[in-house]
Amino acid sequence: MSNRILVFYGSYRSDRAGIRLANYVVGHLRQQGDDAELIDAKAINLPIIDRMYKEYSKGQAPQALEQLAQKIKAADGFIFVAGEYNWGVQPGLKNLTDHFLEEWFWRPAAIVSYSAGRVSGARAATAWHGTLSEMGMVVISSTIAVGPIGQTLSADSLPTGDGGRALDQSFPRFADDLTWWVEASKAQRQRKQPPY
Template structure:
């Protein structure tokens, strides 16, 4: 069965280098026969959180919110491409994520972090782990961390240099881990309704 994976990216900056990692993941997962879609928070353009999707009466949510809720509910797994801003989460990606809650439940999530520096978004990755767990996702133990993002991937998302080689070497385990949890969660959801 084909895995349906949504990849979320959240930078609003004009010179976005993390999109290279998102593009790499889209391509690499498609090569493994996954059905993949990139959800770019800047392109979706949700306002700062006022009301969650579930707080709108049926049929009254803004169109962008309704479309995204449908995609999230149909997905088997999620990857969050997490840039690090001052030891924390990107506000654009966090804002998009916070618009939903039950839509995320009972599916695995993976974190691919990055930064311009050598710590590779490690602080953001830790912050996202707790957030995604609280929102009802099972966060897999494998992560990808890419430091010096502008040197590890070229403008087309192709790995370059030592950083790119490290990413290419780490990706198969990351993808295998996500695929295993995706299959396990899908089988369990088919076997038994979630407890709440």
């Protein structure tokens, strides 16, 4: 049975270079047999958070929020494709993530960061690590950092140059690490109910 992996991406910009990386990740997960889906914060377009999903009465949450909550609950693991804005996280992705809490619990998450420069979004990845851990996910130690994004992936999400070759070389180990944690988490949830 394939693993259900949600890949979250959060840029709202008109010329979104990071979507190349999100599409690359989804494509490579599918090639290895995972049931991967891109969750694009801009396409879902949740409002700035007023109420979390859990704060709505049953059946009263907006449809987009309800649908996404069900997808998160059904997932085996998550990948966050995180761009870096001024040494920090993208507000669109953070807003989407903050609408939920218990829905994330007891599953692994991985971080793939990027930026237009050579730092490759590493500072955003560091910030996301603590945030995702606080939200009940186990953040795996393997990460991927891509930059400059425009010189690493073409507009069609194909690897280019030295950066593209490095991405192709690092992705299998990254995916294997996530798969190990996904399978460990699934086995534990089948063996024993979470403590809360």
